[in-house]
Amino acid sequence: MKAEAATDAVRLQGVEYRWNARDPFCLSIGEFEVSRGERLLLLGASGSGKSTLLSLLTGIALAQAGSLEVLGQRLDELSGSGRDRFRAEHFGIIFQMFNLLPYGVVIDNVLLPLSFAPERRARATAAGGTESEARRLLSALGLPADIGQQTAATLSVGQQQRVATARALIGSPEIIVADEPTSALDDDRQQDFLDLLFGQIDATKATLIMVSHDRRLARHFTRVVQLTDILATSKRESDKR
Secondary structure (H helix, E strand, C coil), rough: CCCCCCCCEEEEEEEEECCCCCCCCCCCEEEEEEEEECCCEECCCCCCCCHHHHHHHHHCCCCCEEEEEEEEEEEHHHHHHHHHHHHHHHHHECCCCCCCCCCHHHHHHHHHHHCCCCHHHHHHHHHCCCHHHHHHHHHHHHCCCHHHHHHHCCCHHHHHHHHHHHHHHCCCCCCCEEEECCCCCCCHHHHHHHHHHHHHHHHCCCEEEECCCCCHHHCCEEEEEHHHEEEECCCCCCCCC
């Protein structure tokens, strides 16, 4: 699914969302844009609405009111399956808990998004082959050459994080979304990881949207936004969202 050319990677106007009709929690966003190529850090405490916002941006959840455009495409104009295909093609997602297949080998974990994204698969193939591109990303992220056939469950937390990052980057999606990806790392490893991540993102000119509660990360980003400045909520989000 091809996205239209647009100055903004993401544009939200008048967006409102409730998880269900009985839920008093309402997420309300007047206006918010993310430019293509930005490195944006969204700062917010637990329960401030970070995960709900990411669900809206990636089309996992659909707003009940307002307009949400990604790469020029209004997400409410797509069916549920259409949003799934759009997300697979245009988003690389680094989850807080990494969400690797624990008994799958590393290479298969990295290649997994290409099964659902023909355009990303074509770009990875053109770069020298999908497996070769997966191994290149793993190497660029500082992982040893023989890690590809290890199962994800045998890896350290830092290694799992880098495999999850390679999975998000493969096929050069236009937008990388990262949900608290450094929360389990000490300061030195945070710096190493961000240097590697930014190096790969700079090579593809992708847009980066990272959410975190850690204000120390702010100096690494081109723009920092406090979620409280753009969100109005009637109830604090539950910890499990």
